[in-house]
Amino acid sequence: MNLTPPLTSRHCTRKTAALDAAAIATLLHEVPGWEVADNVLARTFTLPDYRATIAFVNAVATLAEHEDHHPEMTVGYTTCRVSWTTHSAGSTLSDNDFICAAKANALYLNQETA
Numbered sequence: 001m002n003l004t005p006p007l008t009s010r011h012c013t014r015k016t017a018a019l020d021a022a023a024i025a026t027l028l029h030e031v032p033g034w035e036v037a038d039n040v041l042a043r044t045f046t047l048p049d050y051r052a053t054i055a056f057v058n059a060v061a062t063l064a065e066h067e068d069h070h071p072e073m074t075v076g077y078t079t080c081r082v083s084w085t086t087h088s089a090g091s092t093l094s095d096n097d098f099i100c101a102a103k104a105n106a107l108y109l110n111q112e113t114a
Contacts, residue, residue, distance in 0.1 A: 006030075006102070007027075007030055007031070007098055007099050007101075007102035007103070008099075008102045008103055008106050010095070010099050011067060011099065012067040012068060012069040012095075012096040012099055012100065013095075013096065014068075014088070015088065016086060016088070016089055016094040016095055016096050017089060017094060018086070018089040018090055018092040018093065018094060019092070019093050019094055019095065024036060024093055027095075027098040028041075028098075030098065030102060031043075031098055031101040031102050031105060032105065033105065034101050034105075036093065039085055039091060039092045039093060040083050040084070040085045040093075041083070041084045041085070041093055041097045041098065041101055042081060042082065042083040042084070043081070043082055043101065043104070043105075044079055044080070044081040044082075045079065045080045045081075045082065045104075045108050046078055046079055047078050047079070047080065047111065048078065049077075049078060050077050050078070052078075052111060053075060053076070053077065053078055053079065053080055054075075055111065056080055056107065056108065056111055057073060057075055057080055059107045059111070060073065060080070060082060060104055060107060061073075063100065063103050063104065063107065064100070067096070067099070067100055067103070069084070069086075069096045069097075069099075069100050071083055071084045071100065071104075082101075082104055084096075084097035084100055084101060085097060
């Protein structure tokens with residue numbers, strides 16, 4: 001029985017530790033659509049138009065401020081690529097990256113149904 005709460009109900013913490021490869025592989029299953037390369041967790045979201053893209057960017061920005069964990073974002077007309085890494089953990093991946101990725105997925109799903 002897994003007693004760990006879902007990523008979307010957790011919050012980022014300061015001074016979080018870097019994850020090992022096994023933990024990254026396990027957590028990657030919890031964030032569909034995301035990929036890991038060069039210690040970065042990234043996903044490109046596709047949205048219907050520019051207005052929806054900017055609304056999504058603003059929603060992710062609000063999430064980032066709330067969690068005090070900020071991604072790199074690359075914005076196109078109908079796309080937004082979000083990339084997370086934890087600089088304070090040596091520019092590697094931490095739980096914080098996966099928590100925010102799960103919350104970004106939830107924001108995206110809410111935009112799709114809105």
